[in-house]
C-alpha cells in the first residue's frame with residue numbers, strides 16, 4: 001500500500017465513529033455566501049459607500065488611495081509620482097491601463113511578461129500593475145500571477161502601484177471569492193494574492209514597521 | 224516524575240519569578256487585546272461567525288478523506304506533485320529527497336509550525352542544506368538557536384536591545400535598537416538569500432478542497448517571495464488544514480486575522496495552485512505539496528477530541544491564557560504551547576510523558592471563549608486530567624489518601640485534626656517560607672488561607688434559634 005492509501009484508510013477507519021456536533025450547531029447546513037455576509041463587517045449598498053469604505057480602510061492601513069476622475073489623469077498622476085520619488089527604473093506588464101501609465105514615463109520600463117532577470121527587477125523602484133479586483137470591506141487588492149505580471153512584480157519592488165477600474169471595486173470578500181470561481185474554476189492561476197496594505201511586521205516588540213520584505217509603499221489608483 | 228515534567232517545573236519556577244518577562248509579555252498581549260476587540264466589533268455577528276466557522280471545520284474534518292482527495296486532484300491537474308507522509312520522518316525524507324534531486328543547496332523558508340513539529344530544519348541541516356527562516360520573528364529566533372516562543376509571534380519575548388545584540392553578534396550589523404532599522408537590516412540580508420535561493424519551503428494555513436489551492440497568511444511578504452523567486456517550491460501542510468470550499472475563505476481569513484493579530488485581514492493572503500502555468504512569466508518550475516499525518520489520524524479516531532483538528536493555529540487561546548502569560552511559551556517544552564498545546568501534546572506525544580500539561584490551566588475557560596472555531600478546550604483539558612488520574616498514582620499520593628480516608632470518615636478524628644490545625648497555624652509563621660515548614664511545597668508559591676475560627680457545626684449550634 002502507498003502512504004496515500006495508508007493515510008486515507010486510517011481516516012476512513014477513524015470516521016466510522018461519528019463525532020459529537022459542535023456547541024450550538026443543530027444540523028450541518030452548508031454555509032453560503034449570504035450566511036457569511038450576515039456575520040462579516042457591513043458594506044453599504046452603493047458605489048460611493050464602497051469607495052468611501054475602501055478609502056477609510058486604505059488610510060488605516062497606510063496605503064495611498066486616489067480616485068482619478070478620468071483615464072486621462074492617469075498619465076500625469078504616475079509621472080508626478082515618478083518625479084516626487086525620483087524613479088529611474090520601473091517594472092510593469094502589458095495591459096490596457098499599464099500601457100497607458102508607462103507609455104510616456106520617460107524612464108526605462110522593465111516588462112515582466114516574457115520573463116525577466118531577478119536582479120534587474122530587484123533594482124526597480126516601483127512596480128506598476130493591474131489587478132483582478134479591489135475589495136471595499138477590507139481595503140484589499142486582489143492580484144493574480146496571470147493578470148498582474150507574475151508572482152514577483154507585485155511584491156519585489158519597494159513601491160507597488162495598482163491601477164484599477166471602478167467596475168473592479170467589489171463590496172466584500174464573499175463577492176471576491178465568487179468572482180475568482182466564476183472567472184477561473186477549475187483552471188486557477190498558479191498564484192492569487194489578496195494584498196492588504198504595504199508589507200508590515202510587528203515582530204520587534206509588536207511595533208509596526210512597514211516594508212518588512214515586500215513593498216514599503218502601496219498606492220492604489222481608481223479610474 | 225517524567226523528565227519532561229521535571230524540566231517543566233524547573234522552567235516554570237524560573238519564568239514565573241521573572242518580572243521582566245512578565246512585563247514584556249503583558250505589554251505585548253494587552254496591546255493585542257485592544258486591537259482584537261476593535262476588529263471583532265466590526266463583525267455584524269461574531270458569535271454567528273464562530274458558529275459558521277465551527278460548522279465548516281466540522282464538515283471538513285468529518286469528510287476528511289473526500290476533502291483530501293479532491294484537494295490533491297485539483298493540485299495535480301495543474302502539475303503540482305502531492306506527497307503523503309504518515310510520519311514526520313517520512314515528510315523530512317520526502318523534502319530532503321526533492322531538494323537533492325533538484326540539486327538545491329540553499330533554501331529559504333517561510334514560517335511553518337508543522338516544520339517545527341517534525342524538526343525539518345535539523346533534517347535539512349543534516350543533509351548539508353543551508354536553510355534560512357525569512358519571517359522576521361523566526362529569523363531572529365533562528366539566529367539565537369531558540370525555538371519560537373509563540374505560534375504566531377515567535378520573538379515576542381525579546382526586547383529590541385536583545386535583538387540588536389543578536390544581530391550584532393550574528394550578522395555584524397546593528398546600527399541601533401530602533402525596530403525599523405533592525406527590520407531593514409533583516410530585509411537587506413534576506414533579500415540576498417532570496418535572490419540566491421534554489422528552493423523555497425512554506426507552510427499553509429488552509430487547504431481549499433474544492434479548488435485544489437493552498438492558502439497562506441502572512442504580513443511581511445516573505446512567503447510571497449518564497450513562492451515567487453526560487454525554482455522549486457515545497458509546501459508542508461497538516462491534513463487537518465482543509466476547508467471544503469473556496470468561498471469559506473471569505474469567513475476564515477478575516478476571523479484568523481482578527482483573533483490572531485488584531486487585524487481585520489492580514490497583509491497577504493495568497494493562494495497557490497501549482498507551478499508556473501503556461502503563459503505566466505515567473506514562478507517555480509516544480510511545486511510539491513507534502514501532506515502530513517504525524518498522529519493527526521490518532522486525534523481523528525478519538526471522536527470526543529476530533530474537534531481539536533478544527534484548530535486554525537490562530538494563537539488566540541495562548542494570548543488569553545493566564546497560565547501562558549505567566550509561564551511563557553518556552554516552558555511548555557513543546558512545538559504547540561498554551562491551551563491547545565496542552566490538549567494536543569498528550570495525544571500526539573503520549574499522555575504518560577506529558578500528563579502534567581493539562582494541569583497547566585486554571586480551567587477558567589478563557590481559551591474556549593477565545594477560540595474562533597469553538598473548540599471546547601478546557602473541557603478537553605479536564606478529560607486529559609481524568610485520563611491522567613487513571614494512569615498510575617505515585618506512592619505518596621496513594622499513602623496520602625489512605626491516611627486521609629479514615630480521618631474524613633470519622634467525626635471525632637476530623638474535629639481533632641481541624642482543631643489542632645488551627646493551633647498549628649498560630650505557630651506556622653515561625654517556619655513560614657523556610658524549608659522547615661512542613662507545607663513548604665505549597666507555601667513556597669501560594670498563600671495558605673487561615674482555617675476558619677469556628678466550624679460550620681459550631682456556628683450552627685450557637686445561632687440556631
Ligand code: SF4
Pocket residue numbers: 533534535536537538539540541563590593594595596597598600
Ligand atoms: S485552539 Fe482555537 S484559539 Fe487555540 S490556536 Fe487553535 S483555533 Fe486558535
